[in-house]
Amino acid sequence: MEPGLDPSRWLCAHGDALYAYARQRLGDAESAEDAVQSALLAALDAADSYRGQSAERTWLTGILRHKIADTLRQRYRDERRAEALRRELADPSDGTTGVFSDGRWAERQPAWADLPVGRSGLTGEAERREFQKVLLAAIDRLPPAMRDALVLRELEGLETDAICEVLGVTPTNLWTLIHRAKAKLRKELTREWFNAEDGNDLKKAARSRGDREDPATA
């Protein structure tokens, strides 16, 4: 075995990060544990082929990504989950309930203030982390198929064909899931992050956030 590939060290050095990665992408602790275990065991079996060309964390994460895709593929082969997915897709209002009415916006869409993305400085970084927690919680609240489609596309960066193969859906169905997921996320962020239902409240919320702006970055 290559030096430095001691499994107990993997857990100490990378366990939490791998678990967080899997937990975020699979949505539940049990699946995350199974995926991390499968990945570490597979890594152990393949340890002789590790050439040190990538960092150990990167190598392990690469293996974990395959295990996550396997877990999701298995999940959608389960007939109950597949049936839930069919129901989710067949409901024309799912995900967009209250967003559209007769094809038009049910409420006027507010202009968002800037999101704390890519900010530097202590306050900027803290606000960015706070926002990511809100965003991750909103992703976790999405219906399962929408969540999985969004995660595979936006967090894993998989192409359409690969996601369709994992979820067992057509590209058109995938686009529907992504559209609904993003519509739902925007509605949630308007309420949860900007603490507003309409533009007036939004401006007020933006002003109040501006008051807490890092002087170094303002």
Added chain:
Amino acid sequence: MTRLFRAIWLVLTLRCEEADRLRSVRAMRDLTRSERLAERVHAGLCKSCRHARKQLDALDHALQDLRETSDAEPVPMPAETRERLERALRKRSDDRP
């Protein structure tokens, strides 16, 4: 001629929901010229759709940021999980020739 008629029809009939759907999937598939034109004309006339377009751009940017930084803050693995994984790895190590 038929294509031109279809394009004009799409521009005239596109509603907010379909315009939003086109914006959501534009990163996953190439929109047709008619779809792009219809979405632009519609957004030019609809303030909510202009705001929605900016919201979507901001959300996409935030998701990209999340993808690039999501492993920066590890979540502590529950102690029981860690123990189970340690046992499984030890067993596999012992079983190796």
